[in-house]
Amino acid sequence: MTAEIVLQVFRFGFLLLLWLFIFAAFRVVRADLLGGRAGRVASVPPRAQAGKKKGARGPKNLFVTAGPLSGTRITLGEQAILIGRADDSTLVLTDDFASSRHARLTNRGGQWYVEDLGSTNGTYLDQQRVQGPLLVAQGQPIRIGQTVLELRS
Amino acid sequence: MAAPVPAVGPGTDPKNAAPGVTTPPKRRGTELVMLGFAVLITLAAQTIVDITITGSPSPEIATFGLWFSGIWVAAHLVVRKVAPYADPLLLPCIAVLTGLGLSMIHRLDIATNALGESVSSREDAPTQLLWATVGLVVFVGVLLVVRDHRALARLAYTIGLVGLVLLAVPAVLPSALSEVNGAKIWIRVAGFSIQPGEFAKICLVIFFAAYLVDKRDVLALASRRVLGLEVPRARDLGPVLVAWGVSILVLVFERDLGSSLLLFGIFVVMLYVATERVSWLVIGVLLFSAGATLAYRLFGHVRLRVDTWLDPFAYYPDGGGYQVVQSLFGLGTGGLFGAGLGGGRPDQVPVAKSDFIAAAIGEELGLFGLVAVVVLYLVLVERGLRTSLVVRDGFGKLLAAGLAFGIAWQVFVVLGGVTGLLPLTGLTTPFVAYGGSSLVANFGLVALLVRISDAARRPAAPPAPPAPKLGEALTEVVRP
Numbered sequence: 001m002t003a004e005i006v007l008q009v010f011r012f013g014f015l016l017l018l019w020l021f022i023f024a025a026f027r028v029v030r031a032d033l034l035g036g037r038a039g040r041v042a043s044v045p046p047r048a049q050a051g052k053k054k055g056a057r058g059p060k061n062l063f064v065t066a067g068p069l070s071g072t073r074i075t076l077g078e079q080a081i082l083i084g085r086a087d088d089s090t091l092v093l094t095d096d097f098a099s100s101r102h103a104r105l106t107n108r109g110g111q112w113y114v115e116d117l118g119s120t121n122g123t124y125l126d127q128q129r130v131q132g133p134l135l136v137a138q139g140q141p142i143r144i145g146q147t148v149l150e151l152r153s
Numbered sequence: 154m155a156a157p158v159p160a161v162g163p164g165t166d167p168k169n170a171a172p173g174v175t176t177p178p179k180r181r182g183t184e185l186v187m188l189g190f191a192v193l194i195t196l197a198a199q200t201i202v203d204i205t206i207t208g209s210p211s212p213e214i215a216t217f218g219l220w221f222s223g224i225w226v227a228a229h230l231v232v233r234k235v236a237p238y239a240d241p242l243l244l245p246c247i248a249v250l251t252g253l254g255l256s257m258i259h260r261l262d263i264a265t266n267a268l269g270e271s272v273s274s275r276e277d278a279p280t281q282l283l284w285a286t287v288g289l290v291v292f293v294g295v296l297l298v299v300r301d302h303r304a305l306a307r308l309a310y311t312i313g314l315v316g317l318v319l320l321a322v323p324a325v326l327p328s329a330l331s332e333v334n335g336a337k338i339w340i341r342v343a344g345f346s347i348q349p350g351e352f353a354k355i356c357l358v359i360f361f362a363a364y365l366v367d368k369r370d371v372l373a374l375a376s377r378r379v380l381g382l383e384v385p386r387a388r389d390l391g392p393v394l395v396a397w398g399v400s401i402l403v404l405v406f407e408r409d410l411g412s413s414l415l416l417f418g419i420f421v422v423m424l425y426v427a428t429e430r431v432s433w434l435v436i437g438v439l440l441f442s443a444g445a446t447l448a449y450r451l452f453g454h455v456r457l458r459v460d461t462w463l464d465p466f467a468y469y470p471d472g473g474g475y476q477v478v479q480s481l482f483g484l485g486t487g488g489l490f491g492a493g494l495g496g497g498r499p500d501q502v503p504v505a506k507s508d509f510i511a512a513a514i515g516e517e518l519g520l521f522g523l524v525a526v527v528v529l530y531l532v533l534v535e536r537g538l539r540t541s542l543v544v545r546d547g548f549g550k551l552l553a554a555g556l557a558f559g560i561a562w563q564v565f566v567v568l569g570g571v572t573g574l575l576p577l578t579g580l581t582t583p584f585v586a587y588g589g590s591s592l593v594a595n596f597g598l599v600a601l602l603v604r605i606s607d608a609a610r611r612p613a614a615p616p617a618p619p620a621p622k623l624g625e626a627l628t629e630v631v632r633p
Contacts, residue, residue, distance in 0.1 A: 010201045011493035015518060017197060018525045021190050021249060025242055025532050028183055032539075132613065 058110040059138050059151035067147030068094055076112070076151075081105040083144060084117070097121045097145030105136070112136045112151055121145060180241040181233050187245035188225045195221060195252025198494055202260045205495030206267075220282060221252065224289045231293045235300070236607035240540060243606065246533040247584050247599055251285055251592070253526065254585035256494070257506075257513050264500035277506055277587055284589040288596030295600035302605050306548045309363030316356025317399070319349040324406035337407045350403075350412045351581075351594035354419075355601070358559060361396075361420055362551035365427040369547075372428045385432065396420040397440050401448070408454055411566065411578030417441060418562045423555045426541075462576035476503050480512035480571050484523075491519025506587035508579060511571045526585070527568070534561045537602050544609035553605045556598055 062081065064072040074081065074091060081090040084102035093102065099119035106113050113133040116123040123130040124143040136142065142149040196218050203211045225248050232239050259278035266276075299305060305312065323331040323338050331337050339346045365372070372389050400413035421437030448455045461473040465481070468474030479502040486497060499505050499513030506513075515523040537557025541550045560583055567582045569575030581591040 007205060007493055007496065010205065011490065011496070014194075014197060014201055014494060015490065015521050015525070017194055018249075018518075018522060021187075021194055021245075022525060022528050022532070024187060024190060025245065025529075028180070028187070028242055029532070029535070032180075 058107075059112060059153050061152050062091075062105070063150045063152055064091075065141070065148045065150050067145070069147060076107070078107055080107065083149075084119075091149075093144065093147055095145040095147055098147070102144055103130070103142070106133070114142055119144075179237050181229075181237065184232070184241035184244055185229055187241065188229055188248055191245045191248035191252060192218070192222045192225060194249055195256060198253060198256035199259060201494045202256055202263070203495075205493060206260070206263050217282070220286075221255070224285055228289055228292055231296055232603060235296050236603050238607045238610040238612075239603040240536045240606035240610065242532055242536050243599055243603055246529050246536075247595070250526070250529055250533075250584035253514065254510060254582075254587070255281055255285070257499075257510055257517075257585070258587050260495055260517070261500055261506050261513065263495075264498070280589075281587055281592070284592045285596075287589070288593045291593050292596040292600040295597050296604060299601070299604055302549055302552065302601065302608060303546060305359050305552070306363040306366070309360050312356045313360025313364075316353040316360060319353035319356065320399075320403060320412075322349055324403070338409045338412065348588070348590035350407075350409065351590045352597075354412070354415065354559065355556070355594060355598050357416060358419060358423070358555040359552060361423050362548055362555055365423055365551055366547045369427040372424070372430075372433075385430075385436075394440075397444060401444055405452075408452070409579065410448075410455060410458060410576070411580035414566060414578060415559070415563055415580060417444075419555055419559050422558050422562075423551055426554045426558075427551055458576040458578075462573065465573060476509065477570075477573055477577060479503065480509050481573055483512045483516035484572065487516040487519045487523075489520050491515070491517050491522050493517060507581060508567075508577075508586070509571055510586045511568055511582055514585070515571075527564070530560065530564045530583075534558070536606070540602060540606040540609045544605055545613075546608075549605045549608060553602060553609075556602055560595075560598070 058076075060076055062074040062076055064070055069091070072091070079090075082101065082104050083089055083091045083093065083098075084100050085093050085095070085098050086100040089101070099117070099121070101117045102119040103123040104115045104117055106115065112135070114123060114125055114130055114136050115133045116130040125134050125136060126140055128134070136151055138151050138153060140150070196214065199214055199217065200210050203209065203214065225244065228244055232244065255278055258281050262276050262278050323340060326340065328337060330341050331339050333339050333341075333346065338348055338350050340349055368389075372385060396417060400417040403409055403413045403416070417437070417440075421433060421441075424433045424437070425431070449459055457473050461468045461477060465474035465477040469478040483497065483499055483502055486492060491497070494517050497513075497516040499516045502509045502512050511523065511526070514526055518525070534557045537553055537560070541553035541557065544550055544553060563580055563583055566575060566578050567580050570577040570580075581588050583595045584592065
């Protein structure tokens with residue numbers, strides 16, 4: 001029979017091996033979470049974080065510049081802004097070309113991203129149709145149906 | 154292949170750079186390394202078993218090693234070819250689980266043969282390795298045939314029908330062809346016995362996903378608030394009632410507690426994922442309680458299972474408690490670090506190779522080993538749910554979530570049964586337990602997850618050239 005010490009080495013060595021595998025798997029998961037990868041939800045861009053540390057001077061207000069609600073102003077906070085015809089939207093549109101849950105503006109590290117929520121007629125940033133989340137610069141027009149929105153400081 | 158999009162910081166040029174769109178890594182190299190690690194663990198386990206029990210490594214280890222590595226190298230190469238962006242952890246996780254299972258079965262083979270009681274000393278580990286090879290063929294087949302998981306949604310009703318038929322066949326067949334150990338869940342043809350329920354499970358998840366993507370708005374929005382709960386309209390309750398009825402019927406005709414629990418749980422959770430309404434979970438639990446009470450009243454075998462669960466020692470050594478109590482003894486003997494591979498006596502538990510393989514692992518690898526196995530399942534499920542979060546289409550989301558939850562739920566129910574937390578159900582531990590149908594079906598299931606995760610992680614097609622400027626385009630006056 002094999003020496004007892006060898007058996008003990010086997011006993012604990014195998015458990016160690018098993019957990020090393022799990023550790024390696026977790027490293028992969030971690031790399032996956034932190035690394036740049038194509039996901040629907042944008043990861044926080046490092047540049048934006050850096051900007052926040054220096055005291056971000058991001059946009060403060062959302063202005064409606066055209067459409068039935070023209071002149072409306074919404075003060076931006078940390079929360080996401082939901083735009084659509086649904087009553088619980090942050091900005092309730094009365095626009096036949098808007099969907100009930102049309103688009104969403106999210107704050108990530110002081111920067112605002114616009115995201116289309118599967119609307120029928122689409123959301124446009126400048127002239128580009130919004131497919132994934134897009135960074136919105138100040139003064140860049142976001143068009144939803146007949147309504148045009150702009151971020152301003 | 155699309156030309157890699159240059160990594161542009163989102164802050165520089167908002168027009169071209171959707172945030173997070175850099176060249177996504179394919180991570181196939183990582184997968185290969187992890188698979189190598191998995192094979193290493195398996196070979197280590199086999200060698201330790203042989204050395205501990207017989208004193209020297211068996212000569213068959215080389216053949217086994219080559220065959221086992223061959224399976225995963227083949228799977229890896231196919232994934233590299235047809236699903237290059239697939240998740241790198243799915244294959245390694247199931248490789249370790251399958252390898253651990255094979256080692257445990259091999260170990261139990263030696264133990265039962267050493268007893269010398271059985272005239273026909275059966276070697277189950279080679280059979281299981283053969284099944285794993287069949288599983289590989291199914292895995293490759295699914296990946297090659299299903300090039301886009303959304304194609305499955307178009308065939309959903311056909312697939313759902315196939316699932317129901319598969320589920321119902323053992324109930325209809327005469328007992329001689331379909332009954333093993335009191336559970337009427339088999340089809341036995343020409344020396345082979347397969348458990349169609351394992352395949353039916355996957356078919357039904359595909360059907361549920363497609364159905365719910367179709368109907369989720371109705372299920373989510375048309376409801377009244379009663380006592381703070383969104384109560385759906387009666388006619389929207391139809392599908393969940395049908396699922397409930399089917400799982401009860403399975404229970405009645407096939408005496409299969411496990412499958413009915415599994416199906417109903419998966420369906421309720423998919424309904425919840427699709428609608429985000431907690432009320433469906435509440436309704437599910439209420440229906441389950443009603444069904445469970447009914448089953449307990451009506452069926453002797455269910456009552457026996459529940460009674461032995463509540464007090465297994467009352468039915469020991471004679472009666473239904475023998476398995477559970479032996480399994481608990483085994484787990485207790487294992488303690489924290491286990492008896493070492495080959496050092497325990499896991500063959501003391503009846504059907505240790507299939508239903509109670511978790512008890513065998515717990516005895517020989519201890520709590521640390523058993524928890525490691527659970528964490529491996531956890532990683533597998535996490536990758537599935539992650540896929541579900543990232544993939545862009547609703548059908549893929551629901552399908553991935555349903556499949557991943559199915560694995561989690563099955564592991565929970567099985568381990569609950571083995572450790573005495575839940576009544577025994579007779580489900581198999583995915584990938585680890587001895588059993589061809591289960592292994593092959595689960596390989597197919599992972600192939601689907603690999604396919605969806607490839608779609609999820611693949612970079613979106615490069616943005617189309619800027620569309621004609623809608624707002625600013627000059628109106629073109631067409632003169633007749």
